C-alpha cells in the first residue's frame with residue numbers, strides 16, 4: 001500500500017505530483033505529503049487525511065520547483081498523524097524520502113543510529129531509512145546514489161523509495177524491492193516515477209518497470225542510469241503503455257465503484273475478446289498455451305489469492321472440478337505461504353490478483369515456485385509484479401479498477417477461470433462437444449445478461465433504502481452461489497461498515513440461525529439450478545424465525561416469490577456461469593446502502609486497494 005509519485009524536469013513539479021497522488025489514493029489515504037526543491041531549499045508539506053486535506057492545507061502558498069516527491073499513506077508503523085506522514089527528512093533537513101513498504105530490521109538500525117546521536121521525530125521505519133542514508137552519505141563521504149546503495153544492502157524488508165537531496169536538485173534516486181515502482185520517460189531528460197502507471201500516462205507512454213534491487217538514477221543532465229544494489233549496470237527495458245486516460249476517470253458517474261459495476265458488460269466482453277471464438281467453436285488462451293499439456297495432466301491445482309480474488313478462486317474450484325475434473329484447493333495466500341504446504345513438482349498453482357502486487361499472494365507464489373511448482377497468474381494490471389513473477393498467465397483485461405471494493409475485476413477473473421476450465425475440460429475430454437458448444441454460446445451471452453441485471457438498479461436502490469440502517473446482514477448461497485454469498489457480504493462490510501457474513505445456506509443451521517429474528521436481513525441467492533429446492537428449504541427455515549428475505553431468483557420464479565420479502569429477478573443462466581450474473585445485484589445493493597449511509601464508497605476507511613504489506 002501507499003502510493004508514491006516523483007517528478008524531475010522543466011515543469012512545475014507540485015501540480016504533477018498532486019494529480020498523481022489523487023490517482024494513487026486508492027493505495028492508502030491515511031495521510032499525504034509532498035517535498036519540493038526550489039532554489040536549493042527543500043520544502044515539505046504533509047497532513048493527516050486525504051490528498052484534498054493536504055491541498056487545502058497548502059492552499060494560498062505558492063509551491064515552486066521542478067523536482068519533487070509525493071506520498072499517500074496507508075499506515076503500518078505509527079499512527080496516521082502529520083508527523084508520521086511522508087516525506088520524511090534527515091535530521092539536518094537535507095535529504096527527503098518517500099517509501100512504500102516495510103523495513104523489518106528498522107529497530108536494529110535505529111538503535112545503531114541512536115548511539116551515533118541521531119534523534120527521531122516520528123515512529124516510522126521510513127525515517128530510520130532516510131537518517132541512515134544521510135549518516136552513510138556523511139560518514140563515507142559518498143554520493144546520494146552510493147549512500148542509498150550501501151543502505152539498501154543493509155536493510156531487510158520491502159521498499160519502493162525515491163530520495164532527493166537539496167544540495168543536488170538535478171537528481172532523483174529511486175529503488176525497489178517487492179513494492180512496485182514505474183519510471184516514466186519523457187522528452188529531454190524529463191522523468192516521472194510512480195507506484196503504478198496511472199499518474200504517468202498523460203505525459204508519456206514510455207515506461208520502465210523497475211525490478212527488485214534495482215536503483216534508478218534520474219538526472220536532468222545525464223539522463224537515466226540503472227544499476228543494482230551490487231553496483232552492476234542494468235539494461236532498462238522500455239515498455240509502451242496502452243492504457244487510455246478515460247479509463248481512469250469517473251466518466252460522469254458519482255463514484256468509480258458505480259462506473260466499474262456498469263462497465264462489466266464491456267469488461268467481461270473484453271476479457272473474452274480474441275479468446276472465445278463462437279464461429280470456430282473454440283477457446284484459446286494464448287498466455288497459457290505452452291502449459292496446456294501440463295494443465296490437462298495436472299493431478300491437482302492450487303489456487304491462491306486474497307480478498308475478492310480469493311472468492312473468484314472459489315468459483316474456479318467449482319469450475320475446474322466440474323468441467324475439467326481436476327481436484328482444486330483454494331488457499332488464502334497469507335496462510336499458504338507460512339503453512340509449509342506439500343507441493344509437488346507437477347503441481348500447478350494459479351495466483352489470482354487484480355493489482356498483481358498483493359504481498360501475500362506474491363510471497364505465496366515465490367514459495368511455491370521454489371518448490372518446483374508451475375505458477376500461472378490471473379492478473380488485471382499489465383506488467384505488475386505477480387504477472388512478471390509467474391511462469392505464464394492470462395490477463396483479465398478489465399481495465400483499471402480504482403474503487404477500492406473490487407467489482408469488475410471479480411467478474412473478469414471468473415471469466416478467465418471459466419475459459420481456462422472449458423479449454424482444459426474440452427481438450428481433456430471431460431466435457432462433450434455438445435456441452436462445450438452450449439457453454440460457449442451461453443458464455444458469449446453473459447455480457448448482455450449482465451446489462452439486463454444492471455437494469456435492476458432502481459429496484460435495488462429501493463431495497464437499500466429499507467435496509468440501510470440494519471446493523472447486520474447474512475448472505476446465503478449454495479454450490480456456485482456460495483462464493484457469491486461470501487463476495488456479497490464482503491462488499492457490504494467493506495463499504496458500508498455493516499457487519500455481514502456469507503455462509504453456505506445449509507451451514508446456517510450450525511450457528512448463524514441463532515442470530516435470526518425479525519431484524520435480520522438475509523440475502524439468499526436462489527437462482528434455478530440443481531440445488532434450488534434445497535435453498536428453498538433454507539429460506540423456509542429463515543422465514544420460520546421471522547428473518548427478512550431478500551432473494552435473488554431466476555426470472556419467472558414463483559416459489560421463492562411466495563416466501564420472500566423482496567425478490568430480485570436475474571436473467572436465466574446455466575449453473576456454472578451464474579456467479580457472473582448473481583453477483584451484480586449484490587454489488588449494487590452494497591453500493592446503494594453505502595451511499596445512503598453517507599460512506600466514502602471509493603475509499604472506505606482503513607482499506608487500501610493494493611495491499612503490498614503482509
Ligand code: G6P
Nearest residue numbers: 306307308309353354355358406
Ligand atoms: C484488498 C482490496 C480487495 C482485493 C484484495 C486482493 O483487500 O481491497 O478489493 O480483493 O486486496 O487484492 P488483489 O489485487 O490481489 O486482487
